[in-house]
Amino acid sequence: MNLEQNTFKSYNNELFNSDLFDVNLVNGNLGGIWRYHHFLPVDYKDAVTLGEGFTPLLQIELFGKQVFVKQEQLFPTGSYKDRGASVLMSYAKKIGVTHVVQDSSGNAGCSIAAYAANAGIGCDIFVPADTSSAKLAQVRAYGANLVLVDGDRQATAAAALLASQKSYYASHCYNPYFLQGTKTFAYEVCEQLGWKAPDVVVLPAGNGTLILGCYIGFKHLFDSNVITQMPKIVAVQSAHCAPLYEAWKQGLNEPVKVNSGHTLAEGIAIAEPIRGNEMISAVTKTQGVFVTVSDDEVIGALKLCSSKGFYIEPTSAATIAGLIKAQGIVEGETWVTLFSGHGLKSTEKLLAILDA
Ligand SMILES: *Cc1c(COP(=O)(O)O)cnc(C)c1O
DSSP: OOHHHHTOOOSSSTTSOOOOOOGGGOOTTSOGGGGGGGGSSSOGGGOOOSSOOOOOEEEEEETTEEEEEEOGGGSTTSBTHHHHHHHHHHHHHHTTOOEEEEEOSSHHHHHHHHHHHHHTOEEEEEEETTOOHHHHHHHHHTTOEEEEESSOHHHHHHHHHHHGGGSEEOOTTTOHHHHHHHTHHHHHHHHHTTSOOOSEEEEEOSSOHHHHHHHHHHHHHHHTTSSSSOOEEEEEEETTBOHHHHHHHTTOSSOOOOOOOOOSOGGGOOSSOTTHHHHHHHHHHTTOEEEEEOHHHHHHHHHHHHHTTOOBOHHHHHHHHHHHHHHTTOOOSOEEEEOOBBGGGGHHHHHHHHHO
């Protein structure tokens, strides 16, 4: 594979057919995301699947507001990244890939490692040396080759990109097949609301796998007349690393340079999101907004969720904290958000918060 092939320039390309979405072609007998296989780039019979998706959409009261919260912490590996990994690794297997590389600060690495194991595909996962131990254990347990890289997230990506010249780059950031998986979030939300679009969706904004996947999914349903409005996307960044929020505030199309400070919400602390311009464009087109949250707000949201019996990781709580910020800014009746990752992934951080 050369770099050109591996760093797919845009998700909006001819790789995927654009058949209109038809609710009669949804096959509820098939598990999870694969009920939508007519609209996925791989057929169900070629699926690499661990039973992912169709997560519950629970109505919960948060900050005095009734919101729908998709239980994305309940995926086989503990985060919604399994949507993308299932579709991407199914495609990789179908085209005969025998080895992949991928880089991640945690959850995407766990997902790719799990689906590679299931598919019988070899896999090297590059992570920054300071990644949380639960995620490292999970990657190793699946039998992946773990490569610890000294330096930050950017150094890790550079190492993986180099290695991808001799392998297949199963990147959740670059590879558009990943977004073909995450788009099922939008399909599921609309199906669970009786084939209606919510007014507002509150989503994390790191590398944008969910924001872009959602945009693709909702747009597909809208263009197919299944839904009659595009939901506004509220994109949540950490105040300690907000290259997209800053750009959006200044009316710019490209992420601005920021110094990424330390934050509890490590999963969204992406200083140079490679599809940043696509994320700004998607949010803007839906008349959505960017908001930022501080670590104190993340802790407040985390404690609120666990007081109701929901155990989520701090990055996941950042999205929930973003909800309260957005309430005064964005109008709408039906709000949807998600718990993006399971609390069991970050025991050390949660202990530190509880003991503080
Ligand atoms: C990946 C991830 C995010 C952020 O998603 P992006 O695709 O980077 O925008 C948020 N929460 C959790 C738990 C994640 O694993």
